[in-house]
Amino acid sequence: TLLYTIKFEVMEDIISLEEIKSLTDAADIQKIFLKLREQEESVTKDLDQLLKNQAHLETKMQNLNQILPQVSTIEKGCLSLRDKINNTNVLAEKVSRKVRELDMAKGHVESCISRVNDIIALTRCVEGVEETMSADNLEQAAQHISKYLQIDKSLISNIDDDVVGSFAVLKDAELRIINNINSRFDTAAKEGDEKGVEKFAKLYPLVGRSEDGLSKYSKYLSGKVSSRGQHHLTAALKMSKDDKRWGVMFADTLTRLFEDTARIIEDCYLVLDTAYETESLQSVVSVIQEECIRQARNTFSNFLQTRNVIDITTSSGNAAQPAAQEQDIKLDQILEEMVIMNSRAEMYSNFVKRKLQVEEWDGLQGMYSLQNETMGHYITLETQFMKQNIQKAMTMERRDSKSLVSSIVDDACYLVQKSVNRAISSRSVDTVCAMINNAASILSVEVCIELSEVLKKGYPNALSYSWQQGTEEQVQQLKEGFLTALNNLNAVAGNVTKLKRGFEVKCEKCFGSLPKLSTCIQGLGDVYTEFRDTLSRGEVELCRAAVFPKVHPVIAEFASSSHVITEDEFYELEVEDPWLHEVVKVVDESIIVLSDLLQPPIYENVLKNSITEITSYLEKLALTCSYNQLGGLLFDKRLRSLVTYLSGITKWSVRDKFARLTQISLILSIERVSEVAEYTSSSVKCSLDISEIKQCLKLRKDFRGEDINKITGD
Numbered sequence: 211t212l213l214y215t216i217k218f219e220v221m222e223d224i225i226s227l228e229e230i231k232s233l234t235d236a237a238d239i240q241k242i243f244l245k246l247r248e249q250e251e252s253v254t255k256d257l258d259q260l261l262k263n264q265a266h267l268e269t270k271m272q273n274l275n276q277i278l279p280q281v282s283t284i285e286k287g288c289l290s291l292r293d294k295i296n297n298t299n300v301l302a303e304k305v306s307r308k309v310r311e312l313d314m315a316k317g318h319v320e321s322c323i324s325r326v327n328d329i330i331a332l333t334r335c336v337e338g339v340e341e342t343m344s345a346d347n348l349e350q351a352a353q354h355i356s357k358y359l360q361i362d363k364s365l366i367s368n369i370d371d372d373v374v375g376s377f378a379v380l381k382d383a384e385l386r387i388i389n390n391i392n393s394r395f396d397t398a399a400k401e402g403d404e405k406g407v408e409k410f411a412k413l414y415p416l417v418g419r420s421e422d423g424l425s426k427y428s429k430y431l432s433g434k435v436s437s438r439g440q441h442h443l444t445a446a447l448k449m450s451k452d453d454k455r456w457g458v459m460f461a462d463t464l465t466r467l468f469e470d471t472a473r474i475i476e477d478c479y480l481v482l483d484t485a486y487e488t489e490s491l492q493s494v495v496s497v498i499q500e501e502c503i504r505q506a507r508n509t510f511s512n513f514l515q516t517r518n519v520i521d522i523t524t525s526s527g528n529a530a531q532p533a534a535q536e537q538d539i540k541l542d543q544i545l546e547e548m549v550i551m552n553s554r555a556e557m558y559s560n561f562v563k564r565k566l567q568v569e570e571w572d573g574l575q576g577m578y579s580l581q582n583e584t585m586g587h588y589i590t591l592e593t594q595f596m597k598q599n600i601q602k603a604m605t606m607e608r609r610d611s612k613s614l615v616s617s618i619v620d621d622a623c624y625l626v627q628k629s630v631n632r633a634i635s636s637r638s639v640d641t642v643c644a645m646i647n648n649a650a651s652i653l654s655v656e657v658c659i660e661l662s663e664v665l666k667k668g669y670p671n672a673l674s675y676s677w678q679q680g681t682e683e684q685v686q687q688l689k690e691g692f693l694t695a696l697n698n699l700n701a702v703a704g705n706v707t708k709l710k711r712g713f714e715v716k717c718e719k720c721f722g723s724l725p726k727l728s729t730c731i732q733g734l735g736d737v738y739t740e741f742r743d744t745l746s747r748g749e750v751e752l753c754r755a756a757v758f759p760k761v762h763p764v765i766a767e768f769a770s771s772s773h774v775i776t777e778d779e780f781y782e783l784e785v786e787d788p789w790l791h792e793v794v795k796v797v798d799e800s801i802i803v804l805s806d807l808l809q810p811p812i813y814e815n816v817l818k819n820s821i822t823e824i825t826s827y828l829e830k831l832a833l834t835c836s837y838n839q840l841g842g843l844l845f846d847k848r849l850r851s852l853v854t855y856l857s858g859i860t861k862w863s864v865r866d867k868f869a870r871l872t873q874i875s876l877i878l879s880i881e882r883v884s885e886v887a888e889y890t891s892s893s894v895k896c897s898l899d900i901s902e903i904k905q906c907l908k909l910r911k912d913f914r915g916e917d918i919n920k921i922t923g924d
Contacts, residue, residue: 443508548591696748
């Protein structure tokens with residue numbers, strides 16, 4: 211029945227009965243029939259699915275029927291719990307109301323007790339003040355006033371006339387005690403009674419006058435700093451020039467000023483820590499610091515005037531003025547004094563920041579300004595001192611007969627080291643950076659360029675130097691000057707590296723790791739490079755002037771002789787080879803002789819440059835000659851002998867320099883063209899490409915061109 215009903219409803223959805231009855235065409239009937247059959251199949255599938263789930267649905271219904279009694283029990287339990295919660299809530303509200311009533315009553319009781327205690331305290335304060343004032347005991351009287359000031363007057367002032375009278379008595383006593391404290395503080399300050407000043411300064415917070423106490427105490431401490439600063443400066447100005455401390459008397463004056471100020475801050479910290487709030491220390495130190503800066507500036511002004519710093523700054527660049535040596539000594543003392551002054555200021559500033567427990571403090575701006583001014587003068591003087599003395603050292607340059615370098619090497623580096631180390635002792639990072647940069651500039655301009663000018667004059671050579679260039683003595687002086695300049699460049703470059711390492715260690719120890727300092731120190735590396743580049747150009751010039759003009763003619767003899775030789779000629783040359791003998795001789799006379807005149811690194815570079823030139827020139831000549839196999843074998847023997855000889859006079863292998871020549875000689879000495887295959891093989895490292903190999907083979911008169919052209923690089 212259900213299936214029939216579904217089918218009928220589906221059919222009704224597709225077409226009505228009236229429409230079916232009206233159908234007359236067989237095609238339309240067939241079309242409707244197919245649609246009805248498809249719909250019937252779909253409905254059948256849905257019914258089958260429902261029938262499959264029937265057992266599962268029945269199981270769920272059975273489970274629900276079993277749970278229903280339990281749900282009823284839970285419902286009853288929830289209703290019971292709701293009633294209990296409601297009852298508990300009502301009870302809690304009643305208890306809370308009672309607690310609030312008790313708290314209110316307790317508050318009234320405590321207020322009443324407080325008023326009673328205040329009245330009792332007020333009565334005791336009146337009695338105590340009268341008694342302590344009569345006994346002239348200001349400390350106890352101030353304690354009573356402190357308690358009186360803590361009483362809430364609004365709560366008990368209207369209780370009765372006695373209380374009002376007590377307030378009037380204590381107010382009058384308060385004013386009398388304050389006046390008494392002021393009077394006694396001023397007396398103690400005037401008489402220099404430090405303990406009395408500290409004693410009365412501690413009483414101001416007790417009578418409610420903390421600000422007044424801080425103001426008067428700060429003013430007293432400021433005056434103390436002023437007095438001691440003026441005393442130290444007066445003593446310094448009266449010092450005799452014969453006194454051993456006269457050269458650093460202003461540094462000593464500043465040191466004593468900072469020590470006294472630090473001691474005053476330390477003492478006032480103990481007073482303020484026990485009687486005032488923590489923040490009060492900074493306000494007091496601010497007043498003290500202002501006076502300290504005034505005294506420090508006064509000392510620095512007297513320093514500039516007494517030491518004639520301004521005049522020296524404008525005249526120290528004149529090396530020709532009289533008594534220059536005496537002035538240098540004086541300037542050296544002034545510079546030492548200036549760095550001591552700055553280092554003491556830096557130590558004092560660090561103490562203040564540590565005491566105030568801050569990283570930076572605006573109250574030290576005046577000190578920083580003074581330090582910058584001091585170091586500004588210092589940098590100018592130190593730079594001129596270093597530059598002027600290096601110029602003098604260049605003018606007075608001398609060379610010991612047993613030394614390869616002149617005095618400028620040690621003098622210049624000593625002056626730079628002294629100036630930069632002195633700057634490091636100032637404890638100012640900016641000053642150290644400035645002096646390192648200035649030192650690098652001075653080394654570059656005053657030393658490197660000066661030595662470069664010597665090299666530009668050239669190295670005189672007997673083969674090219676005519677009588678018009680000067681006498682033999684002058685020529686010898688030019689030679690010695692050129693070689694000494696080379697040695698100086700090498701020695702100074704090495705010293706610059708040592709200075710750089712030394713400054714890195716000292717700066718790390720003094721300032722820690724700072725990128726700013728590291729960058730400045732790395733600038734010395736550029737100076738080292740400049741010295742090395744200048745030295746390299748000088749080495750090349752020495753080779754061109756002293757070595758190549760002598761070596762080239764001897765090497766050129768290789769091309770003037772025949773290399774198509776007989777066996778008799780080969781054996782004869784194998785026993786005694788004039789060309790090889792002359793090459794060895796000219797190397798000994800033009801290169802080996804320089805080993806005693808140049809420092810080892812320079813000599814090695816000259817030797818490398820010379821050997822490179824020999825191999826390059828010999829290769830050019832070798833490729834212009836014609837050979838037979840014996841000529842090639844002779845060429846190979848000559849190269850081996852030359853390599854053996856040169857290896858004996860060097861500390862490094864020369865075989866790499868002769869690699870191309872050796873391979874050329876081997877190719878020239880082969881018996882057949884086919885043997886060259888081992889050099890063109892990819893498994894063999896060869897310095898020659900295939901075109902160069904063919905070029906070498908074509909130098910053999912006994913090889914055919916068509917055989918040579920068949921060679922490939924496979």
